[in-house]
Amino acid sequence: MDLSNRTVFIVGGTSGIGRELARRFAAAGSTVAVGGRSPEALSELAAEGFGTFDVDVTDGASVGFARDAVLARYPELDTVVTMSGVMLMEDLRDSAHFPTAEATIDTNLVGTIRVIDAFTPHLVGRGAGSFITVTSGIAFLPFPPMPSYAASKAAVHAYSEALRAQLDGTGVDVVELVPPAVATAGQEKVNPHALPLDDFATEVMQLLSANPTPHEILVKGVLMHRWAERDGTYADLVAQRSKALTMLPGRER
Template sequence: MDITNSTVFIPGATSGIGLGLAQRLQAAGSTVVIGGRRRALLDSLHDEYGFGTVELDVTDPASITAAAASVIESHPSLDTLVTMSGIMRAEDLRSSAHLDDALATIETNLLGTIRLIDAFLPHLLGRPASTIITVSSGLAYMPLAATPTYSATKAAVHSYTQSLRQQLAGSPVSVLELVPPAVATDLMGEGVDFGGMPLEDFLSEVVSLLEAGASPEILVQNVLPLRWSERDGTQQQLIGALASRGH
């Protein structure tokens, strides 16, 4: 991916990592289109940063199809999709009351990713060179017990990405996987403290890794202990340590 000259669509880029990445890619020279559910917020971000915008609800297949058609029509040079949309909710598995949160998480994080790729892949296959960046998590490799379905969907996104990369081998489409650690954002709600790394530090490291282009997995230093926990024999220790912090 040439971050200085790409045309990028990032659904779920109205806050947090998505918005920060949109800003960084635009500053590097790329054209960026963002998607989200709230028109007023999209209009505000367009006015402030100059992004292209499209209304999109990744839990609604018809919305994804319409948004893809709109983005491709307005930006036929589109060559990069970042499947950023995601939600993270605490669940108590001792009570079936968690099921609605589990279903919403699967619909957004996993099915949303699959449907976005389905909607944009025919166009991306027609470009001379293009990129899909999925977004998993360090929790794909060892779960945060308080957010079991979130962790499970991110493990599924990782596995799905590996299959997608293999199926697209030899095509014009490169498949990357962004694997964030805990980052200081409002993913679990305003004011909820993850104890994560500062957003700007994370973004700077991600941009450097994208520029280097050395690996299909975009792994900042903070996520390495989680990524390799099973190999290193530290997985259960880390699961317990995270759970004991009360998250």
Template sequence: MDTTNSTVFIPGATSGIGLALAQRLQAAGSTVVIGGRRQDRLDALAAEHGFDTVAVDVADAASVRDASAAVLERHPDLDTLVTMSGIMRNEDLRDPGHIEDAVATIETNLLGTIRLIDAFLPHLLTRPTTTVVTVSSGLAFVPLTATPTYSATKAAVHSYTQALRQQLVGSDVAVVELAPPAVETDLMGGQDFGGMPLDVFADEVMTLLASGADEVLVENVQPLRWAERDGTHRQILEAMAGRGH
């Protein structure tokens, strides 16, 4: 990915990792459009940083269609989509009431990713040298016991990304997977998971994006990504089991 001269849409960029990457991409020279559900937050970021913005709820198919039409009308040279939107919720699987959180998580994290790709891929396929960046998680590889559906959706995004990349072999669309470790953000209300500082994470991601890697794996996520290969999966799973409670 050319981080210095791209036109990028990042839904889910009103805070946290999405906003940090939007700021760095803009500073590097790219044009960045950010999306989110809260119009007041979008307006504030547009005023502060000069981002173009669009309201979008990735759990709503019509909202995604409307947002894609608006973005492509204003930015017909769009060449990069980053599917950043995501939610993370604790669930007690012994309580049937968790199903509402599970459905919301699947709607946003997995179906939201699929909807965004469906909405923008036809355009990206008509342009030279374009990129889809999906966002999974280290928890795609070793789940966090307290957030089972979140972890499952991220595993699904990882699998979906691999299939998408293979289907697009021979096209001009690069498919990149960003798999963050725990990072200090407001996800889950800013609970302390011992995550790496957001600025340190975002700086490392920018270097990896520019390298052309298919998987963007900062150093902190490597133990999770390769746990099965290294024979440490159960050890890491059990070590993380108390987090989030």
């Protein structure tokens, strides 16, 4: 993928990985717009020179309005990155977890589908472009305190595979970015082994710039997760990660 002359819209790019990727795409020479819900973050990004758009991926009308505004300003748009996501803990022994599960799936999975549906006609109509979906190493190796997050990201992986097959021959590529734990938004406090954001972004941009671009962007730090079943380490790793259930309120083991 030539990163030097693209027009990119990063949905959910107001913080963390999305914000860093916006800066990296811009530094490579691309035109970048960012969508999100935080007025403060959007204002900061506008001051950096990014196009900014208010969008809530849990609201179909909001996604539609954002699409129309983005395409009016950037009719040459060729790359859409779906970054929006929530990552919350749930205790499945307590039925009160359900609203968390519902919100997680609505944002991470259904929100991704809303964005893709909104921009598919444009990208297919121009005969070239890319969707970059964002899953997680947890899609392939669950983190038991976050069951709906794992399920939603596994679903986005499957959806990305199906989308790629359905768009074959249209000129529109589907690339799946699979982050491990990255030191952003407090991750470094929860997981001291989280990959530094700068290192992660550098490796991601190197992989994206490959020709051909891989279907899955797998930094070295996520390979353990992605190939755990193949390598026969899955059961042991899930058991090890289950120790983190003590993070749930009222759980000692």
